[in-house]
Amino acid sequence: MYVCICHGVTDTQIESAIDNGAETMKELTKTLSVGSQCGKCCQCTKRVLNRKLLQIAEAQPQVA
Ligand code: FES
Numbered sequence: 001m002y003v004c005i006c007h008g009v010t011d012t013q014i015e016s017a018i019d020n021g022a023e024t025m026k027e028l029t030k031t032l033s034v035g036s037q038c039g040k041c042c043q044c045t046k047r048v049l050n051r052k053l054l055q056i057a058e059a060q061p062q063v064a
Pocket of ligand 1: 003004005006007032034035036037038039042063
């Protein structure tokens with residue numbers, strides 16, 4: 001699904017950038033240019049970011 005129309009960025013590309021170390025909106029903007037033009041995709045990008053970071057955190061082993 002396209003998240004950023006201005007730069008043609010999909011949710012899969014965003015998730016891939018997060019897998020490669022991006023952890024913030026600023027880093028995603030630097031890597032993919034997402035949100036750097038009209039800004040209408042920022043909320044959707046943040047939802048994708050938060051969902052992916054939560055998935056990564058839940059996959060980590062629990063430390064007691
Ligand atoms: S839709 Fe992403 S900057 Fe415009």
